[in-house]
Amino acid sequence: MNVLVTNDDGYGAWGIEALIKALSERHNVFVIAPDGNRSGNSHHISLGNKLILKKAGANHWVSSGTPADCVYSATKYDMFGVKIDAVVSGINKGENLGTETIYSGTCGAARQAVLDGIPGIAVSMMLPDNNLEWNDRANWHFESLAKFVKDNLETLSSLCVTSDNGRGRDEPCVYVNVNAFSYDKFSEVVFTDLCFREFVGDKIILKPLNKENTAFESITASGENCSKNRGYSDYLACKDGKISISRIYAEPRTCGLENLDSITFSL
Template identity: 55%
Template sequence: MNILITNDDGYGAWGIEALIEAVSKKHNVFVIAPDGNRSGNSMCIHLYSSFKLYKKGEQKWACEGTPADCVNVALKGNLLNCKIDAVLSGINKGQNIGTDIIYSGTCAAAKGAVIFGIPGVAVSMQLACENDSDWNDRSKWHFESIASFVADNLEKLCSLCRPASGGKMPDEKCAFINVNARSLKSFKGVKITDVCFREYTDDKAEISFKDGSSDTAECVFLGGEGESDQRSYSDYQACKDGYISVSRVIAEPCSANDDLNLDSIGFSL
């Protein structure tokens, strides 16, 4: 298969390099990845504004845009001159579970793929110890283990996706696959999971006023660890228990009208 690999950590990040190496053994790999970290960009795209791409090697490009831009380039442009059969996004340095999925650039790339009609799989890994301070220690990140799982099971993972049919509305909601695991050399197994709800109680936006001005403020958003509440056997719990979590995630907007009754609301005109 012709596989596009992208991420949100940026071209050359540890996780994407491990995924490229593993998947290239069995498939024809193309790489279009952001030229820097684009974490938290979700589905942000450059609309009617240009951005540059830089050739990094045979079938490899770094992109000034976002993960969603990278998918657009591959699927809607003529840069690659071939049909892409699936999109892999990751391996993200850090988990993308539960509510994280909404913000994640990693997941956005997989989401964009299924909306455009091809399978999309997002892959993320978290340090084995939740309070581990060795975030920048490469020896603590066992990306190769999850990369091997994805490469060995790529066709199965793609079969679980529900891409749009020819880019048109499918009978069922479009869905991509979200894979998560702790940074372990081996796993107890694989679990099909629900997604947890993440409470970002320790996130903080720091506001400061510069040069004594009260008219201009500067903000820095500081993300925290977050707490995970579980509705059922969740992605969080599976990873904590030493398993690989595989979740099928709806990629398009879903209404929640089941408990709404127009007569009881009493809208006025």
């Protein structure tokens, strides 16, 4: 398969390097990734803004844009001269569970892929213990999850619904979200629902920038992530040492129109 690889941690990050190495053993890999960290950029598209694209090697590019920009650039402009069969975004350094998928640049890239007619797979890994050092490469077993993606790419791609293969059935586009704890091996692969991720204790701190207090610097002080689970959620599966796979709608859907006939509005 011809696989486009991107991420939101930036070109050269540990997770994307492990993914490129593993996928290259079986597939033709093409890379376009941001030139720096773009975590939390969700599905941001740089409409009307110029992007800088720089060649980083054979079939490797870096972009000044976001993860969604990277996919958009590769699909709207034939950067590599081949038909891309799948887009894999990640491996993200940190989880993208439940409601975090709204904010995730990793998921934004996979979402853009299916909207552009290409299967999109977002892949993320988290540390199993908060006491483990975040910046110690030895704590991150990206290779084990990258191997899983390599060995199951065709199956993961088949779980997506793209703008090309689902529209005749009026089915909304679907991308795949893969999460796991940082383990050498996994006990099982399971399909999961999304948990609700509540950021307990998050605070916004305003730091004055002048004596008149008319300008401030806004700083986010992160609290603790707490998961509220709906059934056997993505979080619970990862906690149990499994690989979680969630199929997520890429398109907004309206709530049902049932039982709304009695509601009236003034004009």
